[in-house]
Amino acid sequence: MTAPGTLYGLGVGPGDPELITLKALKRLKAVPVIAYPAPSEGPSIARGIVADHLPGGQQEIAVRMALDAKQFPAEEVYGPAADAIAEHLDAGRDVAVLCEGDPFFYGSFMYLFERLAGRHRIEVVPGVSSPMACAAVLDAPLAAGNDVFVVLPAPLDEELLAARLAGAEAAAIIKVGRHLEKVRRVLERLGLLDRARYIERATMTQQQVRPLDQVEPPAPYFSMVLVHRRGQAWR
Amino acid sequence: MTAPGTLYGLGVGPGDPELITLKALKRLKAVPVIAYPAPSEGPSIARGIVADHLPGGQQEIAVRMALDAKQFPAEEVYGPAADAIAEHLDAGRDVAVLCEGDPFFYGSFMYLFERLAGRHRIEVVPGVSSPMACAAVLDAPLAAGNDVFVVLPAPLDEELLAARLAGAEAAAIIKVGRHLEKVRRVLERLGLLDRARYIERATMTQQQVRPLDQVEPPAPYFSMVLVHRRGQAWR
Missing domain, CATH: 3.30.950.10 (Tetrapyrrole methylase, C-terminal domain)
Incomplete structure (x- = not known):
């Protein structure tokens, strides 16, 4: 049986790609799967922050928000995203969720965390807020x-x-x-x-x-x- | 005439040496002089966090606190420290002050900042708090x-x-x-x-x-x- 994967919540810092920590960078480069928040269309800010650090060849999950965050229930976005992530974890693949700033400081990582905590191993790498x-x-x-x-x-x-x-x-x-x-x-x-x-x-x-x-x-x-x-x- | 040096306030993060940012690490390695808070005797926590990253050959200024912080006026510690730092800056040498966590979040860097701001070029690199x-x-x-x-x-x-x-x-x-x-x-x-x-x-x-x-x-x-x-x- 494959050992289950770990979910990493990686704080990638406020925007300057050099404001990522050594620890987040190490985890980022080591995982086979990355996930990140993204608008309904177009590029993700969090992915943009680390774009130059990506080693290539990783699977990617864009967690796309609806156009107006007030008009959609979180369940519709974060439920399927959490399921997609859980599938990788169950198959033994580590997944890193990229979080602008710090994962636990007003971050959307919370919505994934509350759906996956308890069932999966989770490690949060704090970031510059x-x-x-x-x-x-x-x-x-x-x-x-x-x-x-x-x-x-x-x-x-x-x-x-x-x-x-x-x-x-x-x-x-x-x-x-x-x-x-x-x-x-x-x-x-x-x-x-x-x-x-x-x-x-x-x-x-x-x-x-x-x-x-x-x-x-x-x-x-x-x-x-x-x-x-x-x-x-x-x- | 020599161009004056820059004072860097470097957030070195909360303690784990891997929680320093790429930016702080780059500045840390490039400066000829580092300064850090330290107890009246013994090693500095801030210096300890980055010890493995130090390139060697840097001049060091330990800003030593009195045993009981309530019983000494800040001027007696930070005044001479700011003067020592200013001397390096005036001679064209960059100085990095190592700050546990983030420099501007309840840090003692504030005491140096208020003495040196305005007269010297200062750049703060935020850190994980x-x-x-x-x-x-x-x-x-x-x-x-x-x-x-x-x-x-x-x-x-x-x-x-x-x-x-x-x-x-x-x-x-x-x-x-x-x-x-x-x-x-x-x-x-x-x-x-x-x-x-x-x-x-x-x-x-x-x-x-x-x-x-x-x-x-x-x-x-x-x-x-x-x-x-x-x-x-x-x-």
Whole structure:
């Protein structure tokens, strides 16, 4: 009987191909099968990050999202993807799922993990996350000392965003996208507009750093606002 | 005239030498001078993480902390260290400061950064942070979807810890150390004890994962409690 394969959740980092870890790279090159999230049509960002590192000859599973993530039940995408991956694992083939940033930090890997954990051996290789990448690009410390640091998804309700932001010294507001104007209102209310920095696609070739008041909504999905009460004003 | 050197803040990751990025490794090997935090006596953890990667022949600056960090003013340690680094930069030599985890995420690099920024060219290479490393080791997703995720330094006041923890779906309580019993009380009050996982020195060779009620205080400095309201109970 063949020993079952291992599922690797590989953090490939925020975008710059050099921000992958040695460990993820080693696993990536060793597995016979890779899987990655992809849009309904066109190339996968996660695969693009590691494209130059791929040894060739690997089987590939593109986990394609529907055009509007809100209009499809996750089961329709992740169910079949998990089944396809499980088939390889049962046949003794290791599978690496490529994850932008870190697999367990707001990643879609979670949907595969919850379907496959328990039944299969899983190893997660942590990766460099986008808040850290954004801070590095912006030359702006994220948190220090006894700061309370909070990660706030921008789709949250305006009042909740304001309350949680008020209770922290520093924050990363993620998934800004079409919530840009709400985020600006919240920052203005709290007097934090000049402590906020906007960045999109950090460390990717299309990276953009702009003053928050010069961003045209909607922002892209891969956009973030970093805030620090003691941080420098926009330079 | 010699062109001035660049100061690199290199995230070397949480402890496993393979969790360094390709980028940090490249910079590490290229610079003539490295600097790193170290205890008042004995070896530096940050240097230990990269020891096998060092090319040899580099000048080294150990930034030695006093025995009790609370009893010394930062200026006495970081002032002279920043001066020593600046001397190399002015002479045209690049200097890499080795940072456990990520340089801008609760790192002591901040103290050098605030003394040298503006006067010198600085580039930060982000690294894998300890919350992500802990989540990977614990096989426990850190945050997903529209979770509010908060990082709470355990030295904070008990009431503040409780309030901030109550306002988040997921949390990483860092710097647990001698605050272990306070952290346990807060978790118990909020009914989160069975949603909390304790880990120390994640990805290092001395890594320990233990049920929270079996940890003898004080915990080491490199210890963390991860909490998720929807997370699985301790397995």
